[in-house]
Amino acid sequence: MRVATFNILHGRTVGDGVHPQRLEDCVRRLDPDILALQEVDCDQPRSSLADLTAVAAKAMGAVAHRFVAAISGTPGATWMAATGLEQPGTAAYGIALLSRFPVASWQVVRLPRIPMRFPMYLPGPNRVMIVDEEPRAAVIAQMHTPLGLLTVANTHLSFVPGWNRRQLRRLVHDMRGFPTPRMLLGDLNMTPATVHRWSGMRPLAVADTFPADAPGRQLDHILTDDDRLRGGVTESELTPISDHRPLVVDLTGG
Numbered sequence: 001m002r003v004a005t006f007n008i009l010h011g012r013t014v015g016d017g018v019h020p021q022r023l024e025d026c027v028r029r030l031d032p033d034i035l036a037l038q039e040v041d042c043d044q045p046r047s048s049l050a051d052l053t054a055v056a057a058k059a060m061g062a063v064a065h066r067f068v069a070a071i072s073g074t075p076g077a078t079w080m081a082a083t084g085l086e087q088p089g090t091a092a093y094g095i096a097l098l099s100r101f102p103v104a105s106w107q108v109v110r111l112p113r114i115p116m117r118f119p120m121y122l123p124g125p126n127r128v129m130i131v132d133e134e135p136r137a138a139v140i141a142q143m144h145t146p147l148g149l150l151t152v153a154n155t156h157l158s159f160v161p162g163w164n165r166r167q168l169r170r171l172v173h174d175m176r177g178f179p180t181p182r183m184l185l186g187d188l189n190m191t192p193a194t195v196h197r198w199s200g201m202r203p204l205a206v207a208d209t210f211p212a213d214a215p216g217r218q219l220d221h222i223l224t225d226d227d228r229l230r231g232g233v234t235e236s237e238l239t240p241i242s243d244h245r246p247l248v249v250d251l252t253g254g
Helices: 020-030 052-060 163-175 192-199
Strands: 002-007 034-042 064-073 079-081 092-099 103-110 118-121 128-131 137-145 148-156 182-187 220-224 229-235 247-253
Touching (some): 002 020, 002 182, 002 220, 020 052, 034 052, 034 064, 034 148, 034 182, 052 092, 064 103, 064 137, 092 137, 092 148, 137 163, 163 182, 163 192, 192 220
Parallel strands (some): 002 034, 148 182
Antiparallel strands (some): 002 247, 034 092, 064 079, 103 137, 118 128, 137 148, 182 220
C-alpha cells in the first residue's frame, strides 16, 4: 500500500505560475493509494479557478476524497477563517485527503490558532515580521484498506515554533478516539525529533523534503503509533511543482 504526503504550494511551479496539468502529472507519477495534500486551492483565480483536489483525485483514481478549507478567501490577500458552511464557488485554501479505498467516516478538526497579529523575529539584523497566522485544520478518515480498517489524518501545522507543538498535541489527542492502526500525514513544520517528542508517534518514512531544490530538513511526515505498520521503500524526489518534495512510502502490515 503506497502512501504519500505532499505540500503542493497550490500547484505552483516556483517562478512559473500554476498549471493544474502539472499537478495531475505529478500525482499520476507518485501513484499513491492514500494521498495527503497541503496548501490546496479551490476556486482561486491564481490557480485558474481549478478544484485541485478533484484534479489529484482524477490523476490517482481516488474513490473517496475530501477537501477541508482552512480559510475562505485568498492567502496573502483578503481572507477569513473557514467554518465549513461556505457556499459552493467560494474561493478557499486548505488541505485534502484522497483514497483509492472506501472511506467509512470523515471528521474535521479545527486546530488552536493564535488569535491576534504578533511580531516574529527572523534570523539577521532588524528582521521583524508581523504575522497574521492562518487558521489550521485537520481531516481524519477511517478507510477500508488491504491492511484492514485504518485511521488516517492529514494536517498542515503552523510554522510558529511552540504553537505547532500545541496543535500537534491536540490532534494526537483527538486521534486517540479512533481505532488503531492510526497514521498521521502532513506538513508539520517540525523536525523528526521534535515531532516524536510531542506526538509519541514513530516515522514510517524518513527523508529530507524542504527546500525542494536542495533539501536539508524533513518538515513532511508519515507517522504511526501502531507496531503493526511498517514502512518500506521511501521516496522523496524533486517534482516540477512546489517548494517541498513529496514524501512517499510503501507500507506493509505486521
